[in-house]
Amino acid sequence: MAVFGTTNAKVLMPRNIADGMITQTRTTSLIAKLSGQEPQKFGETDYIVFNDFPKAEFVEEGSDKGNTSGGFTSVTAKPHKAQVTMRFNEEVQWADEDYQLGALQTLSEAGSVALSRALDLGLIHRINPLTGSVITGWDNYITATTKKVEIATADADADVRSAVGLVVNDSANPAQVTGMAIDPKFAWALANLQTKLANGDPSGSPRYPDLGFGTDITSFLGITAAQGNTVSGVPEAADTKVRALVGDFMNGIRWGIQRNFPVEIIRFGDPDGQGDLRRxxxxxxxxxxxxxxxxxxxxFAAIVDKA
Incomplete structure (x- = not known):
């Protein structure tokens, strides 16, 4: 039986469907690379947050025990549903079964990339990937941070140090830096840095030779890193001018997949407002x-380009 199936036989137009499909490169989720997901039940999920960790007490024999409890509050992880609906001509149903399986797999992979990018765009920027617009009703996202470093010099590594300092030196909300999400433009700026001669001129030697051309950075100055254009929000949205994010990706984000629906093939109706499929x-x-x-x-702290 054919993968897509068909009930109405029609004459195939005088053209052939080429083997394989051409796809444009899209980076997958940086959040998934830097912050491990955790199991979540469907719906709102509450997390207990200790504002003041309890302190242990040494108790001498026969002495009373003191109160060591710490203060705590709670936060709520909310569900956010994302979907991808792709239309294509029904002629693909008339190709042989092997081709249909390949087409289905390629389309599913493309849709999966879109959904993984949606995690970044929503969690980092509160952007709706389809429209490129900000979802104003959302108030919980990374770039809501007030810790921002504006790029002012050619020394991109100085901006990284400044951003890390904002995170680790915050006495009100102390945090460690476990990861760094980098936009390709900023990755190139880091890779293009050169050591300097005694007079301050560039030496011609790369300052960080292990970065190569900055096309696949996995760490920088001991920090785990991931590179992708969801940091700046393109191409789904206008450039947000965010060039890098540093912070506690391990403890500063709690996320999971609450439901993962199987691929659905739709043959009838108007599933996306683009007109009747059969017509x-x-x-x-x-x-x-x-x-x-x-x-x-x-x-978290954000490194941003000048507006």
Whole structure:
């Protein structure tokens, strides 16, 4: 039986469907690379947050025990549903089964990349990937942080040090820096840095030779790093001017997948407001996922380009 199936035999137009499909490169989720997901039940999930960790007490024999309890509050990770619906001409149903499987797999992979990027765009910027606009009703996202370093010099590594300092030196919300998300433009700026001669001129030797051309940075100055253009929000949205994010990706984000729906093939109706499928001789493929997350923006600092 064919993968897509068909009930109405039609004459195939005089053209062939080429083997394979051409796709544009898209980076996958940086959040998933820098911050491990955790199991979550569907719906809002509460997390207990210790504002003041309890302190242990040494008790001498026969002495009373003191109160060592710490203060705590709670935060709530909210569900956010994302979907991808792709239309394509129904002629693909008439190709042989091997091709159909390949097409289904390629489309599913493309949709999966879109959903993984949606995690970044929503959690980092509160951006709706389809429209490129900000979801004003969301108030929990990384770039809500007030800790920001504006790029002012050619020494990109100095900006990284300044951003890390904002995180680790904050006495009100102390945090460690466990990761760094880098936009390709900033990765190139780091890789392009040169050592300096005694008079201050560039020496021609790379300052960080292990970065190569900055195309696949996995660490910088001992910090785990991941590179991708979801940091700046492009191409789904206008450039946010964010060039890097540093902070506690391990403890500053709590996220998980609450529901992961199987791939759905839609042959009838108007699933996306683009007109009736049967009338347009199309079928549609839909992928859906429900993320849940809570972000502690104070545990992050953003490096931003001048507006």
């Amino acid at each position: 347009k001789n199309q079928i549609a493929l839909r992928l859906e996922i429900v993320y849940g997350w809570y972000v502690f923006p104070a545990k």
